[in-house]
Amino acid sequence: MAVRLPRPHRFDVYAATAGLLGGLLLWGLGLGVRPAGEPFVLLGAPWVPLVPLALTAGCEVLRRAAPRAALLTGTAALIADTVTRGNLVTIMMYTDLMYAAVLYGPPASARRIPWITGLLTVAGAVVPYALWRVPEALLIGVAVGIVSFAPASTGLIVRSHREAADAARLRAEQTALLAEKDRVQAVTAERSRMARELHDLVANHLSAIAIHSTAALSLDDPATTRRALGVIRENSVAGLAEMRRLIGLLRDTAGDRGPAAAPTLDGLGALVEGARANGLDVTLEAEHGQGLPAPVELAAYRIVQESLTNALKHAAPGPVRVRLACGERVLRVRVTSPYGGKDGPRVPGSGAGLVGMRERVALLRGTFGAGPEPSPSDDSTLWTVRAALPLDEGDAA
Template sequence: MARKRPHPHDLLLAAAGWVGGVAVWAVGLNDSYHDLPRALTLIPLTVMACTTVLRRSAPRTALAIGTVTVVVDQTTVPNVATVILFADLIYAAALYAPLRTARRVAPACVVFTILSTVVALSVLRDVKALIVGVFAGLVTLTSAWTGWIIRTHRDEAAAERLRAEQTALLAELDRRSAVEQERARMARELHDVVANHLSAIAIHSTAAMTVAKNDPEATSRALAVIRESSVQGLAEMRRLIGLLRGSGGGETAFAGDHEGAQAAVPRLDSLDAMLARASRSGADNGLEFSLDDRRLNGSGRQLPAPVELAAFRIVQESLTNALKHAAPGMVKVRLVQSTRRLVVAVESPYVPGDGPRAPGAGAGLVGMRERASLLGGSFEAGPRPEESAGPGEGADGKTACWQVRAELPLGDPDGAQGSGRPIHRTT
């Protein structure tokens, strides 16, 4: 890019060129083609030196003035310093001029060489005039090609630096995205792991305080559920901490508690144990739980690990919400698997307008929706339409039905379908 002001180095180069030209003139190394005063050589030399100051700030203007000046110099009283400064102007034009102009410098030098040769032959009418053309070609074309080569290398280096900066920026963006995704994943895991057990603890601790004097047996049951939920929550937390540390903590979740260790492994095969715990937690509130498992048992095809984990967590969070909000009745968990997707549905009774039995922040629905979205699936949660929810629901204050439904893609449907025999269990 052209500079608005002369570069300090250009000022030094112009001064050095002018001093060198004066030295050549002083020692008498330049001869005149005509009977002209030798001091006349100082005029083109001075003009060329002043033009050199513009070699970066205005390379096209400098080259135009320099071309006229060197022609005058060579046809009057030649000075080698003037020719050297002219060669530098060609070099500067190829290096600093706009790209469109720089590309034309070399062809212009070829034309200038041809014209110089033709003019020399026509004036001298001697084969020796070819030396003038060779000299003009060497001076101009060498300078132009040198400038263009250096310009190309500089442009390539600048492009490489830009690509390196872009690569570093993309790497930083990827790193930040990975950190944000990992934080979101950890937030979902922590919420799903802790909320289920702490909700049960909150509900039954409240019940224990309420009936502590009047019903010792109910208090004992509540304390048993609190202990079980605490043990399960500790096992889940140890499994998660082990995974974060990379120590395989999920396989040895809680030594000394076999049930806790098994429940800490997030597999759909452990839903029976989860529903049993939920049944014990919700018994005092009139809640019952059933499982309708229509997975392709016996097909020999395992569910992808991310799908199984997401389905397990969605069921776990749905049961937690049922313990907080559901009205007395049956909570139904249904799993339906095809060759392409797994459908997870949880239905629970509720009375519109009732407050929750335990506090919550609403992060559970967000986490379930995120899990389904990350797998390319869909998620819905809300009251079922009145025509499909069963009799007795709605604005009259009777029990309505709340449904959570997620569809999780399984990817490439390889393998046989199997029997698909439904398994119905009620807890």
């Protein structure tokens, strides 16, 4: 299988071309790093320095695409350059190869190369000085440090800064994603809360209006029609007032008007009286005490309100029982109504009421159940709504 060579970066091609042209210019002017007669110049032919120059320029093309291979090949070219007159551009391009190997190479290479070049720098200073015992021998270590350790250290510093910047950018993106997720969740929760409030506020009145208007249209009795129209008017006015209050709360952002107080269990009496006025036979047993958490009172009130609305729409004729009992840090709500076919006008349900009640109980980490069950007193069937609301969760909310 053919090996696909990495594609060089455009800037690296420009840098290699500029380095090659600059090296050729210095060679053409006869400028070398060492004199031709120096003992270390083993290859004195004029064209020989061009070979390491061309090889290093070729490595410069791959400084970003294959940094380790470019550095190894460039090191071999630099060693060959030391036994010729040399070319300053070859050394400069090699320092760039060392820098690129640390900056663009694998993390393991980026950690090892500065240590290796640091040891070579120390060895380049200590070993010649130990052999020759002259201060000038220390300059060999300085030259090795300038050519290898300095660019490697610079590449490591730049790489560390880039990684820190990438990590900070990633954290910022994650923070933005989490913030957006929190915003979406908050909007969803607020929309669900508004939907529950709107349903609980208006459904009872609209159900009564629908049932009584159907009765008024079905019965040819002026007295019955008049009573039905009276109930319709009362529920229309009450529903309109509730809608205006809710819309006012949603629109009011100036702070010049405080929000209306949330319903409490003290209002259950009025709620039951309204259900009786709509035709339900309702009895209330409340043993809840005082000082309950506001979220628990609101949830219990809405559960009773929705249960009475469902009884008005769907229950068969018969008594409706509402019972609240508080004990063991739990408020228990139970509403029963006759289950079976209803004689008279019916109102179709969407199921949103049960969903809203279940959501309210879940927010307080309570338990909720609704469904038919046998009556303990006779052979009839009751539709029972049960809810257990922990008072501790209400305090936390």
